[in-house]
Amino acid sequence: MILTVTLNTALDLTYRVPALTPHTTHRVTQVIERPGGKGLNVARVLASLGYETVATGFAGGATGSVLRERLAEHSAVRDELVETAGPTRRTVAVADTASGDTTRLDEPGPTVTPAEWAAFRTRFTELLYGATAVALCGSLPPGIHVGAYAELVRLARAAAVPVLLDTSGEPLRRGIAARPDLVKPNAEELARLTGSRDPLRATREARGRGARTVVSSLGPEGLLAAGPDGLWRATPPAAVRGNPTGAGDSVVAALLSGLADGTPWPERLARAVALSAATVLSPVAGEFDPTAYEELLPRVKVIAEPESA
Amino acid sequence: MILTVTLNTALDLTYRVPALTPHTTHRVTQVIERPGGKGLNVARVLASLGYETVATGFAGGATGSVLRERLAEHSAVRDELVETAGPTRRTVAVADTASGDTTRLDEPGPTVTPAEWAAFRTRFTELLYGATAVALCGSLPPGIHVGAYAELVRLARAAAVPVLLDTSGEPLRRGIAARPDLVKPNAEELARLTGSRDPLRATREARGRGARTVVSSLGPEGLLAAGPDGLWRATPPAAVRGNPTGAGDSVVAALLSGLADGTPWPERLARAVALSAATVLSPVAGEFDPTAYEELLPRVKVIAEPESA
Numbered sequence: 001m002i003l004t005v006t007l008n009t010a011l012d013l014t015y016r017v018p019a020l021t022p023h024t025t026h027r028v029t030q031v032i033e034r035p036g037g038k039g040l041n042v043a044r045v046l047a048s049l050g051y052e053t054v055a056t057g058f059a060g061g062a063t064g065s066v067l068r069e070r071l072a073e074h075s076a077v078r079d080e081l082v083e084t085a086g087p088t089r090r091t092v093a094v095a096d097t098a099s100g101d102t103t104r105l106d107e108p109g110p111t112v113t114p115a116e117w118a119a120f121r122t123r124f125t126e127l128l129y130g131a132t133a134v135a136l137c138g139s140l141p142p143g144i145h146v147g148a149y150a151e152l153v154r155l156a157r158a159a160a161v162p163v164l165l166d167t168s169g170e171p172l173r174r175g176i177a178a179r180p181d182l183v184k185p186n187a188e189e190l191a192r193l194t195g196s197r198d199p200l201r202a203t204r205e206a207r208g209r210g211a212r213t214v215v216s217s218l219g220p221e222g223l224l225a226a227g228p229d230g231l232w233r234a235t236p237p238a239a240v241r242g243n244p245t246g247a248g249d250s251v252v253a254a255l256l257s258g259l260a261d262g263t264p265w266p267e268r269l270a271r272a273v274a275l276s277a278a279t280v281l282s283p284v285a286g287e288f289d290p291t292a293y294e295e296l297l298p299r300v301k302v303i304a305e306p307e308s309a
Numbered sequence: 310m311i312l313t314v315t316l317n318t319a320l321d322l323t324y325r326v327p328a329l330t331p332h333t334t335h336r337v338t339q340v341i342e343r344p345g346g347k348g349l350n351v352a353r354v355l356a357s358l359g360y361e362t363v364a365t366g367f368a369g370g371a372t373g374s375v376l377r378e379r380l381a382e383h384s385a386v387r388d389e390l391v392e393t394a395g396p397t398r399r400t401v402a403v404a405d406t407a408s409g410d411t412t413r414l415d416e417p418g419p420t421v422t423p424a425e426w427a428a429f430r431t432r433f434t435e436l437l438y439g440a441t442a443v444a445l446c447g448s449l450p451p452g453i454h455v456g457a458y459a460e461l462v463r464l465a466r467a468a469a470v471p472v473l474l475d476t477s478g479e480p481l482r483r484g485i486a487a488r489p490d491l492v493k494p495n496a497e498e499l500a501r502l503t504g505s506r507d508p509l510r511a512t513r514e515a516r517g518r519g520a521r522t523v524v525s526s527l528g529p530e531g532l533l534a535a536g537p538d539g540l541w542r543a544t545p546p547a548a549v550r551g552n553p554t555g556a557g558d559s560v561v562a563a564l565l566s567g568l569a570d571g572t573p574w575p576e577r578l579a580r581a582v583a584l585s586a587a588t589v590l591s592p593v594a595g596e597f598d599p600t601a602y603e604e605l606l607p608r609v610k611v612i613a614e615p616e617s618a
Contacts, residue, residue: 015414020331025413062371092401104334105324
């Protein structure tokens, strides 16, 4: 079983409007309601790929109930979310029909109490016993201490479960020092962590902070991986056009399944790049096109970079 | 008991952001969740004034449950809403902290089924037996025929319950022909109904379409009433500054209580103008400042207009 953690889940609403004009009234033409938060997205992709997947984290209130209903309806993910007294936050993405551009409004979410955090840690520790890999994903909700991911990385390592960390800012900085097996920063997170905008240099520098392997996602240029086996670069066969929502979560899903299966690195990276591109190509945000995935997979270029570069 | 009808209820969300900038991501700093829809606002004001008040209309799904919880928590209004299978719509008002300007996003809401409409008509007819006045407020949800308000006006008249209609467009045009006791258009609705932008002429013309009395709300200029007793104009003592949200609903609440109590028209109009101004002055949108109301009431100017004007 593969486990994903989403401490700051959200009920994601997408509102379609002809065009967003500040300080006017808009009739929303379409409303889409989806369970959101990086770890839930990763879990859905893994379940679509046929992996037995469990999602934990927090959910509460009326919005939490809707999130759990939607998760149950649309995926085979097992729901092990821990109940909070406060209601799960909403995010609203206003999509302009004309331009295709999106405006985001993110609610702050409820403050998690010390008792709820303790209940989560117990649930997490129990779930680790059956897990072949675990991913810790996204931002921390109010009330949770900034070293929370470091604490969860140590629990996973103590249980000998390979652990992937996908977050940003101070939680990433603290978490990486607890020596996770894998971190997956994007170019922006990498620059904030290391102070360097040179991807190769920053990826190596991030690894020096404690992660066994660092896989940097460089958008349309693919992935750059630095680990004990050396440096690898994986690039898609061609630039793909579409909706990049969820592409990063698909990279995490592919890398996490690779951690669980012990797949060789070049194949792991090829899967991650192909799955990410197949997600961009899907007409539904956050889902992937299985035909495109199969077609792209053999065409991803993975090359070893010289260590001295 | 006073009855209000809200067929298109909404869970009203207010999101505070520093400033709304299209095509960027915003962290919402404050979320306020309120039961919404004109008739529910009118009912809350009446309950605050001490009237026994009952609200009916539709609510459904998780958003409907939250709406009903909030209504029960914050008011003495008796909840007689009829359950729909589809979830109650949300409206999102994004309030810029910097400018004070608001951007609205209104969900369309669920389609009401013929069975749900029949269930509502039965409930409405039952509730009419104990009512001293009834208000029919706001837009029609998808699935409800455009002559719905005309149908409800006829049911109220058959039960000899004075009926106030506050809507716009074709539902107002159809509803007014069924001879309600009172309609309360604003300047915009009046112009759309009659084609005239002259308030005096348009108010008389609207009355000619079937309403016993027409009270036109002219914003800061107050109210203009045309009825069997003649023409009246009611103006606030001075221009008030504040949040106009809910001012129109306070006018309806005052006029409706006047219908129920049989208050003489000059006093009825004075109450409506004072309550509306006290609502603009309240720091909380949609609520009124009771001290300001008492202070303003004796200072509203109500004059009879010559019939020949």
